[in-house]
Amino acid sequence: MNSDSSLSSRSSSPDMDGGERQKITGGEHGLRSGDKSSSEESNKYKLKKQVTEEEMYHLRLKINGRERKRMHDLNLAMDGLREVMPYAHGPSVRKLSKIATLLLARNYILMLTSSLDEMKRLVGEIYGGQHSAFHCGTVSALTSSPSSTLTSLGSGFQHWAGLPCPCTICQVPPPPHIPITSAGLTRLTSDGKDGLK
DNA sequence: TAGGCCATCTGGTCCT
DNA sequence: AGGACCAGATGGCCTA
Numbered sequence: 001m002n003s004d005s006s007l008s009s010r011s012s013s014p015d016m017d018g019g020e021r022q023k024i025t026g027g028e029h030g031l032r033s034g035d036k037s038s039s040e041e042s043n044k045y046k047l048k049k050q051v052t053e054e055e056m057y058h059l060r061l062k063i064n065g066r067e068r069k070r071m072h073d074l075n076l077a078m079d080g081l082r083e084v085m086p087y088a089h090g091p092s093v094r095k096l097s098k099i100a101t102l103l104l105a106r107n108y109i110l111m112l113t114s115s116l117d118e119m120k121r122l123v124g125e126i127y128g129g130q131h132s133a134f135h136c137g138t139v140s141a142l143t144s145s146p147s148s149t150l151t152s153l154g155s156g157f158q159h160w161a162g163l164p165c166p167c168t169i170c171q172v173p174p175p176p177h178i179p180i181t182s183a184g185l186t187r188l189t190s191d192g193k194d195g196l197k
Numbered sequence: 198t199a200g201g202c203c204a205t206c207t208g209g210t211c212c213t
Numbered sequence: 214a215g216g217a218c219c220a221g222a223t224g225g226c227c228t229a
Contacts (some may be wrong), residue, residue, distance in 0.1 A: 063206090063207085064207080066207075067205080067218095071204070071205080075204090097203090098202080098203085198229100199222100200219105200227105200229090201219090201227085201228085201229105202222095203224105203226085204226105205222100205223085206221105206223085206224105207221090208220095210217105210220105211217085211219100212216085212218095212219105213214100213215090213217100213229090
């Protein structure tokens with residue numbers, strides 16, 4: 001459980017042992033019977049109250065842990081996004097903030113989309129609609145642009161006047177992309193951390 | 198020192 | 214019921 005905190009870019013898990021316990025067990029109020037007459041009843045109640053508070057504490061701990069893990073996973077995904085963003089990585093370069101990462105990613109996608117459209121248009125001009133000769137991966141291999149990007153995207157696009165392509169090349173499923181999971185991103189984040197800050 | 202960024206906690210809501 | 218997701222609050226760290 002505490003291994004999560006090692007993944008954090010800032011080791012600012014301040015109080016997993018002290019502070020959190022203090023915060024969580026703040027609930028002394030609200031549970032009061034008022035009658036001191038029946039001690040048996042009172043003991044029973046006290047026991048029940050104790051169990052309940054303990055249960056509540058552990059439940060809170062569990063929920064907090066889940067939320068922490070969720071946020072860590074989100075940060076791992078964010079790191080993965082930073083990895084593929086076209087900006088200077090390095091020890092002397094400050095890490096992109098989350099909002100900056102998202103905005104840059106959006107602009108990057110828009111830019112790639114427009115250049116892809118432009119490329120398709122050019123290819124369409126050059127080959128004048130000779131459909132089956134140059135296609136998807138073949139086209140990407142012919143271009144000088146980052147071919148890996150185009151190859152991976154190629155089969156997912158519609159070609160030539162917006163019609164879905166029926167050819168066998170396009171029926172090949174896209175290459176499996178690496179899922180963004182904690183396991184899949186451990187490498188990215190670990191060496192990403194070295195260059196951060 | 199103010200402001201930005203971040204991690205964490207917490208309660209609410211929705212979904213399975 | 215339990216888990217995922219979300220947003221607000223809070224406090225710490227860092228930089229200009």
